[in-house]
Structures are given as C-alpha cells and as structure tokens.
Amino acid sequence: MxxxxxQPADAGGxxxxxxxxxxxxxxxxxxxxxxxxxxxxxxxxxxxxxxxxxxxxxxxxxxxxxxxxxxxxxxxxxxxxxxxxxxxxxxxxxxxxxxxxxxxxxxxxxxxxxxxxxxxxxxxxxxxxxxxxxxxxxxxxxxxxxxxxxxxxxxxxxxxxxxxxxxxxxxxxxxxxxxxxxxxxxxxxxxxxxxxxxxxxxxxxxxxxxxxxxGRFDVVGALGLSAALVCLLLAISKGAAWGWGSGTTLGLFAAAVAVLLVWGAFQLRTPHALVDLRVAARRQVLFTNLASASFGFSMFAMALVLPQLLQLPTATGYGLGKSLLMSGLVMAPQGLVMMATAPLSARISRASGPKVTLILGALIVAGGYLLNTVLMAEVWQLVLVSCVIGAGVGLAYGSMPALVMGAVPVSETAAANSLNTLMRAIGTSVSSAVAGVILAQLTIAFGPVRLPSQNGFRTVMAVGAGAALLAALAASFIPRQRPASAAARGGQDAGAPTAVGAKG
Incomplete structure (x- = not known):
C-alpha cells in the first residue's frame, strides 16, 4: 500500500x-x-x-x-x-x-x-x-x-x-x-x-x-502511571498467594492509590500529559471506560468457570471429566461467534448508535451467565452458553471504539483507545482475583483435596451477570447520539457515534 x-468516498460513493x-x-x-x-x-x-x-x-x-x-x-x-x-x-x-x-x-x-x-x-x-x-x-x-x-x-x-x-x-x-x-x-x-x-x-x-x-513525550507521567499500575496489578494478581490482609498486599494497594493521586495532579498541570484527564473525564469517555472495566470483569468470569467445569472429574456430580483439548474445542465456537457478530454490531451502531449496541451486548452477556446457572450438565449446554456470551461480547466490543473515538480529537485516538483497552484489562485482572477468592471459599471435599463446588461456580456466574448489568448501567449514562448513518449524511460532526471527523 x-x-x-x-481517501473517503463522497456521498455518491x-x-x-x-x-x-x-x-x-x-x-x-x-x-x-x-x-x-x-x-x-x-x-x-x-x-x-x-x-x-x-x-x-x-x-x-x-x-x-x-x-x-x-x-x-x-x-x-x-x-x-x-x-x-x-x-x-x-x-x-x-x-x-x-x-x-x-x-x-x-x-x-x-x-x-x-x-x-x-x-x-x-x-x-x-x-x-x-x-x-x-x-x-x-x-x-x-x-x-x-x-x-x-x-x-x-x-x-x-x-x-x-x-x-x-x-x-x-x-x-x-x-x-x-x-x-x-x-x-x-x-x-x-x-x-x-x-x-x-x-x-x-x-x-x-x-x-x-x-x-x-509535542514532547511525558516521561514522568509514563513512569508514574507505570508504577501505579504495577503496584495495583501486582497486589491483585498475587494477593491470594500473599494473603489479602498481608502487609505486602495492603502496602501495594496503598502505594497504587497514593501514586495515582500524585500522578493525576501532575497530569492536570503538565502541557504534554501522557493522558489528557480532561478529555478522559468527558461524560462519553468516562462512562464508556467504566462500562469497559465492568465488561472486562464480566467477560473473564466465563474463561475461568467453563474450562474448570469441563475438566473436573465426573465423580464430583457436576464436572464433565473432559481433557484440556476438549475444553478448548468447546470454547472455540465463542471466538467464531464474536467475529460473526462484529458486522451486526456495526449495523446496530449505524442504525441506533453504539450506546445502544453496548447496552444490548451487556444484557446478552448477563443473560448468558444466568442461563449457565441452570445449564451446566452437558457439553452442548456449555457450548450454547459460550456462544451466547460470545455474541454479547462481540456486540459490546465493536461499540466501544466508536464511543471513545466519537468523543476525542483525531490526534489522540491511539491514546484514548489504549486507555479503554487498559480499563478492560484491569477489569479482567480484578475478575480473576474475585473469582479465585469465591472458588477457594466455596469448595467440596474430593478425596485428599478440596475442589470448587457447584455453588461456587454458580456464584461466580451470578457475579459475572451482575458485572455485565453494571456495564449496561454505566453505558446508560453515555450521552445520546445520532446514529452513524445520520451523522455521515449530516457531515460527521463531533457528536457522531463513529469517530470519523470527530473534533475535540
């Protein structure tokens, strides 16, 4: 190339x-x-x-x-x-x-x-x-x-x-x-x-x-944000092993909060900030990122629950006793559904706006988790659940970039999308920690070891459904926009849910 x-095509194509x-x-x-x-x-x-x-x-x-x-x-x-x-x-x-x-x-x-x-x-x-x-x-x-x-x-x-x-x-x-x-x-x-x-x-x-x-790259801002993220994610990922009440874990959480506060104050004063917090605080960007964090939390719960259900021994009464390869094959259709749903996500966003697409995707994911609380006894049931959740994820993931890019200047697109991706990653990390705590607490005795109980899995799925509903609630506060098709006909103004031609 x-x-x-x-060059974009004109109105006549x-x-x-x-x-x-x-x-x-x-x-x-x-x-x-x-x-x-x-x-x-x-x-x-x-x-x-x-x-x-x-x-x-x-x-x-x-x-x-x-x-x-x-x-x-x-x-x-x-x-x-x-x-x-x-x-x-x-x-x-x-x-x-x-x-x-x-x-x-x-x-x-x-x-x-x-x-x-x-x-x-x-x-x-x-x-x-x-x-x-x-x-x-x-x-x-x-x-x-x-x-x-x-x-x-x-x-x-x-x-x-x-x-x-x-x-x-x-x-x-x-x-x-x-x-x-x-x-x-x-x-x-x-x-x-x-x-x-x-x-x-x-x-x-x-x-x-x-x-x-x-402009100049904000080295101090990058070091500050990196330090805060390392402290936060290290505490989340290692908290179970170190003990959630241990001095190391609590100290890392406290350090993350302290560094973020200092970093935020610095970002507001520096002329070439790593993250433009004023743009990030815009209602559309803020609530999209909050929805993304909740959605990342929700999505990862499935990746933790379904493989374990598939691989646990059948003698537990709810495990399906399948191999890791079989577990992977059961999860594979979800990815294909996500890709197949991507064009549908774009069509819904063009017709009704990406806010509607995000809410719809979150509600479908919540429904998939609730379905999983009653359908977990057969392989086909887990395939069905993973496909339903995959469809919701495909819809929601397709709408998030449009919402972010529709509210930021063209010159800040990569930074804004990266922040949105980071928010999803933080949600995913928190999900892993929370699910780990739940499954460690709700167990059954199985010979010399203890395994996660069926109620433990159902609890994680219920929490995943709640997180998806929280994402839908956050998305409901995103400002209402004209559909993309109308925006394109009207000149692609800054309020368009797609980002083309958006201004800061």
Missing part, C-alpha cells in the same frame, strides 16, 4: 476525482488493511492463550517453585498494563504504524526468548517482552480511523475488537494440541512465526498515518 491514506475502478481499488486496499490489522490482533491474543496448557507444568519445566513459576504469567500482565497507555501515546506522537511494528517486534523477540528458555529467568524475560505487544489492538483501531473510508470504519473497528476474543478462543485448543504432541517450546516457536508474519504483512501493506500530535 502506498504512503497516502485512503465515488472516490474524489475517480471512477468505479478507483472505488474498487480503494475498497480492496481498505479490506486488505482490515485483514492485516485483524490478523495482528489475533496473533497478540493468541500469544496470551498459548501458555495456558503449560501453567500446571511450569514448576517442573522451569525447575522453579510453584509460586515463582507464576511470574511467567504475571510478567506478561504487568508488561501489558505498562505498555498499553505508553505505546498509544507514542503512536499519536510519532506514528501509529511505527509503534505497531515496534510492538510486533517485541512479540516476536519475546517468543524467541521463551522458545529458547529452559529456566525461569529467560522465560520471565520472554513473557514480559511478549506483554509489551498489548498495544497492537488499540493501535490497529486508531490506524483504521485515520486510513479507512467513513462507511467502512464501524465494521472494521468491530472486527478488530473481536480479534481479541477470536485469538483467545482458537488459541486454547491449538495450544493444547501442540502441548500434547510436541515439545512445549514449539508453542513459542509458533508464536514467533506468527508474530514475524504479522510484522511482514504490516510493513508491506499498511501505510503510516499522517495524523500526529507532536
């Missing part, structure tokens, strides 16, 4: 100064950009899933204690949280495609390091490098805003958002299959090859956006 961004052939060329280029960016998003989410089959075996594989081996997972979480807002801001300043390429280089390099690892330290380094690629999806959405014609933007961003779930759902059975039949290092070599392929495709087929903010 050339370095010139694709013809590219400026062009013909029907020009329209076809531009449409082909736009489709290529969407496919390449969505593939990059799938590769990143695949990286996060590949390690799941190895988690129980990591202490033996890495010659480390069980508590130390969990750092191979925690390192990715912390690196992702730190990288997402920083890379988004750098993308707005120095080029979104450039930072996307840097992120993919980190993914590929981290995969190679992990593939060569036989001990804990290089594995942690490799997983941390992989985590630094977490900004790929928000960067991809931001590139789409800059490069695509207006009429393609809503469906393209919905597909890009859905790629997160697709990679996760398809990655689990693939990872289980590879882990069962090959040396575990092959998992990371697969990730390295996929990352390298994405890197080549983006380099060859995606143009650099000319939309830049300029």
């Amino acid at each position: 050339s370095d010139t961004p694709a 013809t590219a400026p100064g062009g013909t029907g052939t020009t329209d076809q060329v531009e449409a082909s280029r736009a489709n290529t950009v969407v496919a390449v960016l969505a593939f990059a998003g799938i590769v990143v989410s695949l990286m996060q899933t590949l390690v799941i089959p190895l988690v129980p075996q990591l202490p033996d594989l890495l010659h480390a204690s069980a508590s130390d081996a969990t750092w191979a997972v925690t390192a990715t979480l912390l690196a992702s949280a730190v990288a997402t807002p920083v890379v988004g801001r750098l993308g707005d300043m120095y080029g979104k495609r450039r930072m996307l390429l840097v992120s993919l280089v980190m993914l590929t390099a981290g995969s190679v390091v992990a593939a060569l690892a036989d001990s804990l330290t290089p594995m942690i380094v490799g997983r941390a490098l992989q985590g630094l690629s977490a900004g790929v999806i928000p960067l991809g959405i931001s590139i789409m805003r800059d490069e695509l014609p207006a009429e393609k933007l809503a469906s393209a961003t919905a597909v890009m958002s859905a790629s997160l779930g697709v990679g996760g759902a398809l990655g689990l059975p693939a990872a289980a299959l590879i882990a069962d039949h090959y040396d575990w290092h092959v998992l990371f070599w697969v990730s390295a090859v996929a990352g390298a392929l994405a890197l080549v495709l983006v380099s060859a087929l995606v143009a650099e956006s000319k939309v830049r903010t300029g």
Whole structure:
C-alpha cells in the first residue's frame, strides 16, 4: 500500500476525482488493511492463550517453585498494563504504524526468548517482552480511523475488537494440541512465526498515518502511571498467594492509590500529559471506560468457570471429566461467534448508535451467565452458553471504539483507545482475583483435596451477570447520539457515534 491514506468516498460513493475502478481499488486496499490489522490482533491474543496448557507444568519445566513459576504469567500482565497507555501515546506522537511494528517486534523477540528458555529467568524475560505487544489492538483501531473510508470504519473497528476474543478462543485448543504432541517450546516457536508474519504483512501493506500530535513525550507521567499500575496489578494478581490482609498486599494497594493521586495532579498541570484527564473525564469517555472495566470483569468470569467445569472429574456430580483439548474445542465456537457478530454490531451502531449496541451486548452477556446457572450438565449446554456470551461480547466490543473515538480529537485516538483497552484489562485482572477468592471459599471435599463446588461456580456466574448489568448501567449514562448513518449524511460532526471527523 502506498504512503497516502485512503481517501473517503463522497456521498455518491465515488472516490474524489475517480471512477468505479478507483472505488474498487480503494475498497480492496481498505479490506486488505482490515485483514492485516485483524490478523495482528489475533496473533497478540493468541500469544496470551498459548501458555495456558503449560501453567500446571511450569514448576517442573522451569525447575522453579510453584509460586515463582507464576511470574511467567504475571510478567506478561504487568508488561501489558505498562505498555498499553505508553505505546498509544507514542503512536499519536510519532506514528501509529511505527509503534505497531515496534510492538510486533517485541512479540516476536519475546517468543524467541521463551522458545529458547529452559529456566525461569529467560522465560520471565520472554513473557514480559511478549506483554509489551498489548498495544497492537488499540493501535490497529486508531490506524483504521485515520486510513479507512467513513462507511467502512464501524465494521472494521468491530472486527478488530473481536480479534481479541477470536485469538483467545482458537488459541486454547491449538495450544493444547501442540502441548500434547510436541515439545512445549514449539508453542513459542509458533508464536514467533506468527508474530514475524504479522510484522511482514504490516510493513508491506499498511501505510503510516499522517495524523500526529507532536509535542514532547511525558516521561514522568509514563513512569508514574507505570508504577501505579504495577503496584495495583501486582497486589491483585498475587494477593491470594500473599494473603489479602498481608502487609505486602495492603502496602501495594496503598502505594497504587497514593501514586495515582500524585500522578493525576501532575497530569492536570503538565502541557504534554501522557493522558489528557480532561478529555478522559468527558461524560462519553468516562462512562464508556467504566462500562469497559465492568465488561472486562464480566467477560473473564466465563474463561475461568467453563474450562474448570469441563475438566473436573465426573465423580464430583457436576464436572464433565473432559481433557484440556476438549475444553478448548468447546470454547472455540465463542471466538467464531464474536467475529460473526462484529458486522451486526456495526449495523446496530449505524442504525441506533453504539450506546445502544453496548447496552444490548451487556444484557446478552448477563443473560448468558444466568442461563449457565441452570445449564451446566452437558457439553452442548456449555457450548450454547459460550456462544451466547460470545455474541454479547462481540456486540459490546465493536461499540466501544466508536464511543471513545466519537468523543476525542483525531490526534489522540491511539491514546484514548489504549486507555479503554487498559480499563478492560484491569477489569479482567480484578475478575480473576474475585473469582479465585469465591472458588477457594466455596469448595467440596474430593478425596485428599478440596475442589470448587457447584455453588461456587454458580456464584461466580451470578457475579459475572451482575458485572455485565453494571456495564449496561454505566453505558446508560453515555450521552445520546445520532446514529452513524445520520451523522455521515449530516457531515460527521463531533457528536457522531463513529469517530470519523470527530473534533475535540
């Protein structure tokens, strides 16, 4: 693709100064950009899933204690949280495609390091490098805003958002299959090859956006936010092991709050802030991010509950006794449903606005969880539940970028999308901790061990449904907007639910 961004079609559907052939060329280029960016998003989410089959075996594989081996997972979480807002801001300043390429280089390099690892330290380094690629999806959405014609933007961003779930759902059975039949290092070599392929495709087929903010990078703000996020997420992820009332855990929570307060005051005073808190406090952005955090919490509950239900012994009376591979195959249709729902999300947003799409998606997810409280005895029932929840996630994820981009300046797109992605990640981390506490408290005796009880799983599902309803409630406070179709006819004003042409 050339370095010139694709020009939007005019109201009559013809590219400026062009013909029907020009329209076809531009449409082909736009489709290529969407496919390449969505593939990059799938590769990143695949990286996060590949390690799941190895988690129980990591202490033996890495010659480390069980508590130390969990750092191979925690390192990715912390690196992702730190990288997402920083890379988004750098993308707005120095080029979104450039930072996307840097992120993919980190993914590929981290995969190679992990593939060569036989001990804990290089594995942690490799997983941390992989985590630094977490900004790929928000960067991809931001590139789409800059490069695509207006009429393609809503469906393209919905597909890009859905790629997160697709990679996760398809990655689990693939990872289980590879882990069962090959040396575990092959998992990371697969990730390295996929990352390298994405890197080549983006380099060859995606143009650099000319939309830049300029200014200086807020190093102090980046360090402050990184410190706060590390303290917060470390306390959340390690709280169960360290003890929720331990001095270390409480100290980290207190440090996170203190650093965030100081960081916020600094951001309001600095002229080139990492995060424009005044923009983030706009009603549309604020409530979209709050809904995203609640939705991230809700979505992850399913990923914790369904695999355990499938793999627990049948002698428990509610476990289905399936293998990890079978569990992955049961979860895989969810990702396909998410991708299939993405165009529907765009159509609903065009007709009624992305606020309606987000609320509808959250209500469907809540319904899926409630359905799961009564349907958990057969494999087909769990497939049905995962597909219902996947449909709701696909609708909601497709609407969030439109809501964020419809309220921020074009020059701050990547930073705003990255903050939204970060909010979802924080919700997911909190969900993992809360579900872990619930399942640790509600148990049954099974021989010499205690396993999560059926009531424990039902409680987690009820909490997931409540979080989805909370997301719908937060979304209800988002300002009402004109549908995207009306906005496009009316000149794409700043209130349009799609972000095309939005002004700060």
